[in-house]
Amino acid sequence: MPAAAALTKSDPVPGQDGSTDDAAAPGAADLEALDATLQEAPAAGSDAAQSGSAGEQAAPQSLSLGDVLLSAWTDNPQVLQAERSLKATGFDISAARAGFYPFASVSVTEARGGSTSQTGTSSSLSVIQPLWSGGSTVAEVDQAKAEQLRYLAELNASRLTVGLQAAEAYLNVVAAEEQALQYERYVYSLENLLGIIQRRAAKGVAPSADVDTALTRLNQARASARATFSTLLSNRAQLAKLLGYPVEVSGWPDESTLVSSEEAIGAEQNAMTAHPAIKGAQAQLERQKATVKLSKARIWPEIQLQYQHPLETFDNVQSDDRTLLVMQYQTDNGIKGFRAFQGERQRTEAARAAVQTAIRDVKSSIQVARVERLAADQQMGVQEEAAKSASALVVSFMRQFEVGRKTWLEVLNAQREANDTVLQMSSVRRNYWMANAKLALQGLYWKRLSPEAPPIDVEMDKD
Secondary structure, three states: OHHHHHHOOOOOOOOOOOOOOOOOOOOHHHHHHHHHHHHOOOOOOOHHHHHHHHOOOOOOEEEOHHHHHHHHHHHOHHHHHHHHHHHHHHHHHHHHHHHHOOEEEEEEEEEOOOOOOOOEEEEEEEEEEEEEOOOHHHHHHHHHHHHHHHHHHHHHHHHHHHHHHHHHHHHHHHHHHHHHHHHHHHHHHHHHHHHHHHHHHHOOOOOHHHHHHHHHHHHHHHHHHHHHHHHHHHHHHHHHHHHOOOEEEOOOOOHHHOOOHHHHHOHHHHHHHHOHHHHHHHHHHHHHHHHHHHHHHOOOOEEEEEEEEEEEOHHHOOOOOEEEEEEEOOHHHOHHHHHHHHHHHHHHHHHHHHHHHHHHHHHHHHHHHHHHHHHHHHHHHHHHHHHHHHHHHHHHHHHHHHOOOOOHHHHHHHHHHHHHHHHHHHHHHHHHHHHHHHHHHHOOOHHHHOOOOOOOOOOOOOO
8 A cells, every 4th residue: 555655664864953964864875774674674474474383383274255254154153053953843844744643542541449340450542533623733833834934044144143243353354464564564664763863863963852752652653563463363363263263364355245236226125035034033923823823723622533442441341442533622722712812813913013123124234234335435535545645745754854854753743644544544444345244244145255155045845
């Protein structure tokens, strides 16, 4: 970046008295030597800086934003837990459908003493075929299917949450690395400038206060650099926590990951079809409807066809097989069941309201992401102009410094402003790509970020 380039050329400055004689002004040899050393300033993450650790362990894998998202969607424990829960719902549907099929029942009665004339053991085997239960079995199947859709929505919601976290952690690492590199260059330039001032002070052409001022500025820069490096380590740890292993990032996302203007405009409509928040609310509504049906079914009696085969009778009295048409009704299902049915109907209205709330929340999140990206895009243009201006100011001050028209303190302040501009530019760029990631994830343009992103709208059991 222009400002960064200017910061790596922090030439020495004359004394505050503005004199330009040979004793006060830095010589041409000093200027050339300082420029040469600055050109050789080490870069953060360079081979030389990493040579010590490279021999101890293999370098972490370098991943792009798409690679990080795919790894999080594939291996994150939260996502894996949601996948297992979704698979379990298939068994719940099969269990609910078993209510249509006949089942066997064994009964055993033991009688001893008392006024009854029958003593001994009686047992029988019954095969029962449910004929009608007021629609309770159908309602239970519908409940299980709705629960399956809810768990599918939870799986996609987990992927969405993890994706947002992974994108934020990735971009935080990229921004922190860029800022750490900028601070390293800035500190290196201040160290060389401090050396020039110390040499001038040793010659008696600069007061010791100049050395103290430059040293204070250098220590401030070093403290900021260490704080930035600590932030970088924290962001790397957060990314490693999400992925389960440490990684290196490959830099800012590629331009191909940008959501197009047409996609941004249609993001809300696209999200209405399969956004996990909306799908989850709709699944909960369908489950509540099935619960209403089940509550209503419990008001009615059950009709069964039973075939009974005696296995053992009291006193070994012979008994024939029987086929029975049985109606069962639980007496407390009257008012109690009806009130329960009314309560479930009210909960259905609440579930409908939850769907509308989810729709509004999704639309709001997409609109906010769209506005944030637009604002960051405009800020980037302004920051670029500011960086160019700051760079030009440093160059101008350096030229005036060489002829004695500017003091070293003015050059120092110009460098600090240019450094701050570069850091702000990095933050704005991070905000821009984060807003783009939010727009892509909330708008369900997942394949825009990663071509191998998992499908969102999956065909489930419809039998």
